[in-house]
Amino acid sequence: MQEKLREHIEKIIKLTDEEFSFISQHFITKKFKKHQFLIQEGDDVKYAYFIISGLLKLVYTDESLKQHIASFAMEDWWESDYYAFFTQTKATMSLECLEDTEVLCFTLDDYKDLCDNSPKMLRFLLEKANFGFLASQRRILYWMTSNPKERYEQLLKQYPSLFQRVPKSLIASYLGVSRETLSRLSS
């Protein structure tokens, strides 16, 4: 299932077979069932993940045990508790399967090795980091300027399938409102 990864990278930079072969050696495949955790709060974060198929939630639990969905992660996304991954500290978030999920995993050592020995992968990672940064900036701005109703309608438009695949309470948590408020917004 590494073809998916190659396609994904080649959306940005074309690779020779040898180049991709070198890159793909740094990834291992894993499969998880619904309700399994890829990362649990407090764990070491050994891997970052490229998602082949399935659906995950990245969750932060605050002091009052309230859960906040930082993101839903699906096919073709990269996900991890990146802060913990890059700084080699304990996870402050958890990453849990909402559906059966297949991923490619790589370690921080793999990341560094790829940076040092694959110029194209370095360029790819820079592009990804920049893009991720821009996306996060836009999300902050969107969060600042929109109200829950607008966020609800935007999400419904962008990912209509989510509303079939996950409980409304998780959608509410992602949008930053109580599930009662979400219920009232949608009626």
Add this chain to the structure above:
Amino acid sequence: MQEKLREHIEKIIKLTDEEFSFISQHFITKKFKKHQFLIQEGDDVKYAYFIISGLLKLVYTDESLKQHIASFAMEDWWESDYYAFFTQTKATMSLECLEDTEVLCFTLDDYKDLCDNSPKMLRFLLEKANFGFLASQRRILYWMTSNPKERYEQLLKQYPSLFQRVPKSLIASYLGVSRETLSRLSS
């Protein structure tokens, strides 16, 4: 005033004199007075900026003409309307001086040239992009999990000088509350 830039880069990667000389050729110095715009909404975004001294606000104006402060930018920060800068589209935000400000500017061509011809700068930019991404992620999470009072106290603790340097209405806009609410939080 390029010494500041060198110090800044060398916090991450040490440079030889020749390496820094090559890098510094890509930057030009500019000075702006309070109330001047480095970027205005609708303009082409020719530059990204490294701030030597001064204070700026990055502002998004929504449909109802309400202004939202995306960030305050100060000494040692990089700032621009990055989305417009990287995609070469028109600015959706403005960048305006709150105090007299001195910056180093570089263009997207400079950025690409540095990536292609300065391996150390490439590594530096990847590090910066990753760090910016992580910081934005954390800011989203903080925004989701905190209320205005907590955000106010956090900002006061982290940047106490801001409260002397800029009007409270801008602080309120940065925190995402009305100036009246901010006024009540602080009393």
Add this chain to the structure above:
DNA sequence: TTATAATCGTGACAAATGTCAAGACCTGTT
């Protein structure tokens, strides 16, 4: 100096959202 514009705090009220409680509905298990 004087005039003008910004800035800041506060009261009164409206609107949005959270919290708590209750009940309906669905699903899977025994």
Add this chain to the structure above:
DNA sequence: AACAGGTCTTGACATTTGTCACGATTATAA
């Protein structure tokens, strides 16, 4: 069939925050 657990909606009420209005104070410019 009966039950338990989870999900979703809705009402009642409390809390938070926004909006509008006003006046006092402080900066800025003519």
